Amino acid sequence: MMNNPLANDQSVTTKSTEAQSFGGLLPAPHPMARRSFLRSLGLGAALMTPIAGALTGVARGANLGSGNALSNSDADILRFLAAAELIEADLWQQYAELANGNDAYMTAVSAIDGDFPRYIADNTDDELSHAAFINAYLAAMGAQPVNLDAFRTLPSSQATGAQQIGRLTNLMNLTVDTSWWIRYRSPKNPDFGAKFPQLIKIVNRPTIPNRDYPVGSDAIQAIANSAAFHFGTIEQGGSSLYTSMAELASDLTVLRIVTSIAGSEVFHFAIWDDTAGNVPAVRVPGLIFPDIATVFEGDPLRQKDLIMPEPCAFIDASLPLCSVIRPSLTQNAGAMAAANGFEISGLFKGQPPAFFQTLNSLAAAADAATRSC
């Protein structure tokens, strides 16, 4: 295994990929001590750690691809992706802690699929690897990586299993967009203006328990069911984001990074797309999960087993329908669209304005990237 050049830099990663595997899943708390190293790069409070000088195992430019210097546009793309991955890693870590450390939540997610605790842990590992890799690549190419540690200030769940550390994301008041379920069963494409209704209305709900619940209670099952849809929401967003960023990348190695991680995001989405339909029917005040297998049988836009992406309009409506990731246009799938999607879901509830300025600045720079060869 290659040495991780940032293995000693806890602002970026906390452990090796092997150590992140299921048995030793939960990373150590992200220390705040690196705050003093953070500095603005004209991105409001954008927090970048100048760690290139701390690299130990990778010489700049050595065996890192084309040999070309990283363009500003490519660096902007990778920086937003690094930020998105840090955010993904933060939320997935919260899911992993509780899916593997809280009896009631573990039982509830396992009622959806017996493999969920492991899948959730493995998805978490993948996001940690994405964030660490992109930041390490930026640093190795002499560009500034991204560090959001100063914003790890949101409270943890008080339920058994959750580490008591500062978080970037808030999973207590989420409005989960479930329209992807219908979008991927439809021959219409949001890049051509199509809009899709929600499959399940999950509005201002927790997706992890904020306290301990009785094993087998409807309340904990509703929380787990909401999470099962949030998993797909996050990963379809990642699939679209990477697809849109690929179009803006210039350097072939950057394109390889973007398209290769995109495949991992799609892999995740496919799993969550397939499994979300298994959520047990449950009803709690303000939230109803029907028996999806029976209630939507025969409805081509909602039927449980129609999990393969339906061919849809792509590039030009005069062309044959094509089974693709959708949306993929920058305005619908790019960095700002992703940041907005996170924000309106409530994922950052409690973050200060400086956080949003940071994220939006990174997003605007990525979307403004121009392809040059």
Ligand SMILES: [Fe+2]
């Ligand atoms: Fe990722």
Ligand SMILES: [Fe+2]
């Ligand atoms: Fe992801």
